[in-house]
Amino acid sequence: MTETISPTSPAQLREAIAWAVADKVPLEIIGQGSKRAYGHDVSASHVLDMSKLTGILFYQPEELVISAHAGTPLAEIAAVLAENNQQFHFEPGDFPSLLGDGVASRSGTLGGLVACNLSGPRRLKVGAARDHVLGFGAISGRGEDFKSGGRVMKNVTGFDLSKLMAGSFGTLAVMHTITLKAMPQPETTRTVIIACDDVSSAGQAMTAAMGSENEVSGAAWVPASLIAGCCKDAAALEIATSAQNCLALRLEGPEQSVSWRADALSRLLGTIGDHAIVPVADSLTLWQAIADVTPFQGRDGILWRISVPPASGAAVVGAIRAPAGLGQLDVMLDWAGGLVWAQCAQCDASMAVHIREIVQKAHGNATLVRAPSNIRREIPAFQPLSPEIMRINQKISENFDPVGILNPGRMIPAHQGEGA
Amino acid sequence: MLKMPEPDSSVLARRKEIIAAMRAIVPASGAVIAEEDALRPYECDGLMAYRQLPMIVVLPGTTGQVAAILKYCHENKIRVVPRGAGTGLSGGALPMADAITISMMKFNRVLDIDWDNRACVVQPGVTNLGITRAVEHRGFYYAPDPSSQIACSIGGNIAENSGGVHSLKYGLTTNNVLGLEMVTIEGDILRLGGKGLDTPGYDLMGIITGSEGLLGIVTEITVRILRKPETARAMLLGFPDNQSGGDCVAKIIANGIIPGGLEMMDAPAIRATEDFVHAGYPLDVESLLLVELDGPAIEVDHLINRVGDIAQTCGAVYSRISESEEERALFWSGRKNAFPAIGRISPDYICMDGTIPRGRLSDVLAGMQVFSQRHGLRVANVFHAGDGNLHPLIMFDANQPGELERAEAFGADILKLCVEVGGCLSGEHGIGIEKRDLMPEMFTEDDLKHQERLKLAFDEDQLLNPGKVFPVLHGCGELKTLHARAVAAKFPDIPRF
Numbered sequence: 001m002t003e004t005i006s007p008t009s010p011a012q013l014r015e016a017i018a019w020a021v022a023d024k025v026p027l028e029i030i031g032q033g034s035k036r037a038y039g040h041d042v043s044a045s046h047v048l049d050m051s052k053l054t055g056i057l058f059y060q061p062e063e064l065v066i067s068a069h070a071g072t073p074l075a076e077i078a079a080v081l082a083e084n085n086q087q088f089h090f091e092p093g094d095f096p097s098l099l100g101d102g103v104a105s106r107s108g109t110l111g112g113l114v115a116c117n118l119s120g121p122r123r124l125k126v127g128a129a130r131d132h133v134l135g136f137g138a139i140s141g142r143g144e145d146f147k148s149g150g151r152v153m154k155n156v157t158g159f160d161l162s163k164l165m166a167g168s169f170g171t172l173a174v175m176h177t178i179t180l181k182a183m184p185q186p187e188t189t190r191t192v193i194i195a196c197d198d199v200s201s202a203g204q205a206m207t208a209a210m211g212s213e214n215e216v217s218g219a220a221w222v223p224a225s226l227i228a229g230c231c232k233d234a235a236a237l238e239i240a241t242s243a244q245n246c247l248a249l250r251l252e253g254p255e256q257s258v259s260w261r262a263d264a265l266s267r268l269l270g271t272i273g274d275h276a277i278v279p280v281a282d283s284l285t286l287w288q289a290i291a292d293v294t295p296f297q298g299r300d301g302i303l304w305r306i307s308v309p310p311a312s313g314a315a316v317v318g319a320i321r322a323p324a325g326l327g328q329l330d331v332m333l334d335w336a337g338g339l340v341w342a343q344c345a346q347c348d349a350s351m352a353v354h355i356r357e358i359v360q361k362a363h364g365n366a367t368l369v370r371a372p373s374n375i376r377r378e379i380p381a382f383q384p385l386s387p388e389i390m391r392i393n394q395k396i397s398e399n400f401d402p403v404g405i406l407n408p409g410r411m412i413p414a415h416q417g418e419g420a
Numbered sequence: 421m422l423k424m425p426e427p428d429s430s431v432l433a434r435r436k437e438i439i440a441a442m443r444a445i446v447p448a449s450g451a452v453i454a455e456e457d458a459l460r461p462y463e464c465d466g467l468m469a470y471r472q473l474p475m476i477v478v479l480p481g482t483t484g485q486v487a488a489i490l491k492y493c494h495e496n497k498i499r500v501v502p503r504g505a506g507t508g509l510s511g512g513a514l515p516m517a518d519a520i521t522i523s524m525m526k527f528n529r530v531l532d533i534d535w536d537n538r539a540c541v542v543q544p545g546v547t548n549l550g551i552t553r554a555v556e557h558r559g560f561y562y563a564p565d566p567s568s569q570i571a572c573s574i575g576g577n578i579a580e581n582s583g584g585v586h587s588l589k590y591g592l593t594t595n596n597v598l599g600l601e602m603v604t605i606e607g608d609i610l611r612l613g614g615k616g617l618d619t620p621g622y623d624l625m626g627i628i629t630g631s632e633g634l635l636g637i638v639t640e641i642t643v644r645i646l647r648k649p650e651t652a653r654a655m656l657l658g659f660p661d662n663q664s665g666g667d668c669v670a671k672i673i674a675n676g677i678i679p680g681g682l683e684m685m686d687a688p689a690i691r692a693t694e695d696f697v698h699a700g701y702p703l704d705v706e707s708l709l710l711v712e713l714d715g716p717a718i719e720v721d722h723l724i725n726r727v728g729d730i731a732q733t734c735g736a737v738y739s740r741i742s743e744s745e746e747e748r749a750l751f752w753s754g755r756k757n758a759f760p761a762i763g764r765i766s767p768d769y770i771c772m773d774g775t776i777p778r779g780r781l782s783d784v785l786a787g788m789q790v791f792s793q794r795h796g797l798r799v800a801n802v803f804h805a806g807d808g809n810l811h812p813l814i815m816f817d818a819n820q821p822g823e824l825e826r827a828e829a830f831g832a833d834i835l836k837l838c839v840e841v842g843g844c845l846s847g848e849h850g851i852g853i854e855k856r857d858l859m860p861e862m863f864t865e866d867d868l869k870h871q872e873r874l875k876l877a878f879d880e881d882q883l884l885n886p887g888k889v890f891p892v893l894h895g896c897g898e899l900k901t902l903h904a905r906a907v908a909a910k911f912p913d914i915p916r917f
Contacts, residue, residue: 021902060777060779061674062670062671062673062674062778062779063670063673063777063778063779063808064673065777085676117618117623123617124617126591127591127595128617128618130623130626131591131594131595140870142902144866144869144870145866146864146866146867146869146870147863147864147867148867148870148871150842150843150844150862151777151842152775152776152777152807152808152809152842152843152844152847153587153588153775153806153807153808153809154583154587154592154775154804154807154808154809154847154848155775155844155846155847156580156581156630156632156846156847156848156849156850156851157844157845157846157851157855157859157862158851158859158862158863158867158868158871158889159627159630159631159634159871159874159875160581160594160626160627160629160630160631161627161870161871161874163594163623163626163627163629164622164623164626164627164874166623166626167622167623168622168623172622183678184673184675184676184677184678185676187676207536210538211535211536211538211647212647213559213647213648213649213650213716214716215647215649215715215716253715253719254719254722254723256718256719256722257715257716257718257719257722260716260718260719261716307616307617307618307619308616309534309537309539309614309615309616310536310537310538310615310616311534311536311537312537335617338616338617339617339618363614363615363616364614364616365616365618365619365620367618367620382620382621383620384620385620385621386610386611388604388608388609388610389610389612389621389624390621391608392604392610392622392624392877392878393621393622393624395876395877395878396622396874396877398877399873399874399876399877399899399900400870400873402900402902403902411621
């Protein structure tokens with residue numbers, strides 16, 4: 001039977017991990033468990049539950065900095081930031097709903113957010129969680145408490161271990177305290193919606209938008225049904241009924257500037273198809289839905305998250321669609337084409353290899369986000385690493401977690417190991 | 421005096437053999453430097469108080485040559501000091517008597533400009549400004565802009581995670597790099613990241629950036645280029661004291677405005693720069709803010725007004741807004757020439773680089789005045805106010821016995837104070853040798869050991885840039901030993917279910 005350990009302080013966390021090191025007990029580390037199905041299953045006799053190690057330690061809006069224990073619910077942090085018209089700029093979506101594992105009502109913890117290095121549509125302009133972590137404290141897989149970074153914006157005092165923690169899925173150390181950069185919410189926002197069924201034209205339009213002076217902070221190609229579901233604006237609704245897919249281009253900033261840029265962008269791209277400028281309320285709803293990947297939530301299909309150079313996104317979609325066998329393939333593009341969400345009805349190991357070959361040729365990588373457990377056992381969740389990079393990854397892991405007790409197999413299952 | 425690792429006499433004894441091996445790898449004429457006169461220009465970097473002739477300097481021209489050199493060094497246990505343009509201020513490229521200095525300055529080409537992906541692929545010896553020069557004809561630029569940007573190399577920027585005056589809004593080097601090609605000490609060539617945004621595995625690109633040449637040698641860099649803002653305007657705001665200048669910075673940000681640039685200068689810095697470049701700075705204020713707003717003209721005009729209003733409420737006694745590009749450049753010329761301006765009024769100066777929580781600015785400036793009295797040396801301050809990065813310039817005369825030591829002690833006092841108020845030792849210049857021995861002020865033994873364990877994963881024999889960043893290098897055995905304690909009772913106090 002699985003035993004759950006729930007430390008309530010960094011000292012208790014250290015005790016727990018020191019014990020696990022000494023007794024060589026593998027631990028599955030969870031916060032609210034909201035992203036437990038992301039990556040591979042961890043087989044561990046003990047669960048290290050971080051959801052009781054909570055609390056905002058300090059928040060100084062005028063310094064743009066917030067520090068909290070890793071188990072603090074994101075919802076709580078978001079609410080506190082919003083009181084001061086601030087936010088995490090990297091706009092993490094509601095990933096749990098995507099995984100459809102029954103914890104959709106929980107938006108996760110700060111620690112989980114950073115450990116998975118999540119980010120949303122604004123990533124293309126401001127980066128991911130990794131770009132906003134200022135410092136952290138953690139217990140490594142050696143049972144030792146250590147810190148890196150700090151609470152200031154600029155810091156080259158020693159190696160930037162915050163980058164190492166972001167996206168390490170709890171395999172090197174368990175963070176107990178994290179300090180992040182908060183940013184002001186934009187004064188207002190608008191979105192230019194353009195009817196566009198052809199994925200290549202959509203790709204070119206997003207490239208043109210990003211290369212313009214209009215400081216686009218979100219560029220996506222989405223199913224028209226999403227527009228219909230999120231917008232009340234009459235012109236937008238009309239566009240949504242006339243097309244299968246639409247471009248959405250977001251502008252943020254002071255009122256005068258946003259409206260000026262929305263006009264400029266409409267003039268630049270208006271020849272592609274019918275277009276409308278949707279107001280702030282619709283805009284906020286729409287981009288939240290894009291961040292949450294709403295079109296693919298709560299469905300059974302196999303879901304891929306593909307990161308490629310933005311200008312290659314449309315071509316990658318075309319190449320993946322080409323062969324028969326994948327069945328119905330539903331697609332959404334974010335990051336001006338740099339992020340492809342692709343949902344297929346069926347997928348086996350050979351199709352996964354096919355998708356990954358296409359993506360690799362485009363200098364990108366594909367993550368299997370959601371699939372039935374038999375497929376998840378068969379297919380690596382993350383694009384396999386080159387042998388040289390794999391070797392460095394393993395050495396880092398051996399140095400931080402020499403006994404292999406922290407989320408073993410979460411990123412790379414033992415049987416898929418080297419050269420997978 | 422800083423203690424550097426003892427030269428390895430067995431390596432020195434093999435010098436001729438090593439030179440021959442290097443010439444075999446890099447046959448180009450002049451690419452292996454072994455004569456004392458020709459080695460002299462490499463004896464220091466921008467931290468000129470410390471000098472040491474390298475054993476040899478090698479200037480490879482290809483990634484393959486870098487890999488062959490490092491493989492040879494790894495097999496023969498020879499230390500390596502990577503070097504870019506040599507403009508670093510923390511001594512990160514200080515040579516060692518028994519080490520090969522690898523200069524990357526032959527890697528000076530822009531390889532690819534990918535407008536559609538808004539990315540530029542360059543070799544590490546390209547200057548920071550060189551990237552902007554290569555893309556500006558189509559209205560693009562590379563955002564990080566350290567003040568040495570005309571000379572410093574992008575490879576060196578990676579090593580030190582350089583910032584500049586626009587980093588609050590546009591990020592540091594680490595936020596603007598998309599991909600790296602690097603060579604490990606074992607001679608493996610790694611390609612990290614690329615023109616896409618997310619990569620699987622640990623974020624090796626993130627940890628290489630700012631690693632001060634301790635983890636590998638970068639041979640190719642892909643950076644993000646941005647469309648130049650349509651317009652930019654600068655304003656000068658003068659205050660009767662540092663407190664109100666600092667308050668104004670806090671209020672601008674608390675009002676949700678993130679200016680492109682937000683710089684502050686204290687009275688000594690204002691006077692020195694005004695005497696030097698005649699930028700029209702007011703001489704009767706104690707604190708001067710230089711605020712730059714960029715974006716569409718309509719947005720910039722709007723924000724200029726808002727910042728002006730905020731400044732009024734904070735007690736500004738002087739306000740001027742640039743009305744032309746020439747005037748904007750003039751406003752900046754003072755700030756950008758602050759270092760040479762101090763050089764004019766003092767035979768020597770050292771530039772510190774601590775970062776503090778902005779709210780503690782006036783405390784820290786007051787503390788500096790106390791230190792100034794104690795050490796009998798003058799100090800002027802320029803400050804990246806937006807992100808809390810201080811550059812105190814400590815003035816001294818190296819020809820006066822003991823003054824360098826006093827200046828260094830003064831600098832150490834400032835940095836200790838920065839750490840005490842919640843800041844850090846270096847915002848953008850790096851630790852190098854300069855701040856190496858202060859690392860324990862900020863980090864515990866376990867903190868430092870975990871950093872060194874990362875080093876171990878890349879360079880177990882500790883051949884890359886030894887003597888830099890870490891005050892004491894722990895042995896490999898000590899770092900690997902697991903101090904697992906036997907736990908008597910299984911943590912009885914922790915809630916379990």
